[in-house]
Amino acid sequence: MTQDRDIHAYLAEFDDIPGTRVFTARRARQGYQLNQFAMSLMKAENREHWKADERAYLADWKLTDEQKQAVLDRDYTKLLDLGGNIYFLSKIFSTDGQSFLQAVSTMSGMSLEDYTAMMIAGGRSPEGVRSIKGKN
Structure with missing residues (x-):
């Protein structure tokens, strides 16, 4: 990549790969709260609260409504589109067994x-x- 090339245009090219979501800085910013929520499930007490009332647990996180619904639907493809990182999202499906x-x-x-x-x-x-x- 040359120095005069726009980094944002370069990274946007990754969106053209079918079936692939490259975890770029843009996605990291978009999914920060989502990924923090997912990582919270590493703690047993948080998993217990999550399992007891998912909607109440999600209410404590600054997620978009679309992110919250995708979590509740376990729509992992949508979660990736919304900035989720698969390794962080794994805490959700691991909690589900x-x-x-x-x-x-x-x-x-x-x-x-x-x-x-x-x-x-x-x-x-x-x-x-x-x-x-x-x-x-």
Whole structure:
């Protein structure tokens, strides 16, 4: 990258990768409170409060309404779009008793079994759509 290139334009290019959300500084700022909430679930007492009343627990956090709803819906793809970091969000699905594999499979549109088989076989093929804008 040359020094005269706009860093924001460069980072925006990552949004053109289909099915991928690169955790940029913009996403980190957008999801700061969301990720702090998720990390709070590392403490047993916080997990207990969360399990007792999710809405009440979320009320104590400065999340957007859209972030709160995505948490309640366990819509991890939406949470990534809203600034969530998958490693922080893992505290939510771990609290729900889900493995990383189970939670991530929900983002693929595949069954757990199909997703597992795909990953064992080497993951998604690099062939196919490589650009959202260019559809190539």
